[in-house]
Amino acid sequence: MVYRVAMSSTDGKVVNQHFGHTERFCIFEIADDGKYEFLELRSVQACCHQGEHETDAFSAVLNKLRDVQAVIVSKIGRGAADFLESNGITVYEAPYPIEPLLEKITQEKLYEVDKWQLHINN
Numbered sequence: 785m786v787y788r789v790a791m792s793s794t795d796g797k798v799v800n801q802h803f804g805h806t807e808r809f810c811i812f813e814i815a816d817d818g819k820y821e822f823l824e825l826r827s828v829q830a831c832c833h834q835g836e837h838e839t840d841a842f843s844a845v846l847n848k849l850r851d852v853q854a855v856i857v858s859k860i861g862r863g864a865a866d867f868l869e870s871n872g873i874t875v876y877e878a879p880y881p882i883e884p885l886l887e888k889i890t891q892e893k894l895y896e897v898d899k900w901q902l903h904i905n906n
Contacts, residue, residue, distance in 0.1 A: 785902065786815050786816075788813050788852040788853060789811070789854045791810045792806040797882060797883075798880070799858055800879060801858055803855070805830050807828060812882075818891070829841065842867045842868075852873060853902065857878075858879035874900050
């Protein structure tokens with residue numbers, strides 16, 4: 785199986801953005817054999833504006849992330865996390881360097897432990 789994870793990062797090295805402020809996600813593909821690769825930078829509209837959110841803004845981000853099974857951000861509000869999780873995306877708050885996070889995911893097979901959902905349109 786192959787999984788995709790979206791990481792919120794301004795520099796491609798560290799997960800360093802709040803979900804609501806994210807304007808681009810680094811998309812990685814992870815295989816069962818522990819190999820992973822960077823696929824692309826994916827732009828989104830930030831969905832938090834001075835503490836205000838709209839469901840339409842969350843939906844727009846979700847539409848851009850339909851093919852990912854997990855999102856990793858430095859911080860996320862409960863409402864946004866609930867929205868993503870109710871749409872089959874596992875959420876992690878992990879403000880750490882990307883490379884060690886990918887290593888942890890593959891070594892501990894978090895996609896199996898946390899039961900990442902494969903979406904129909906993968």
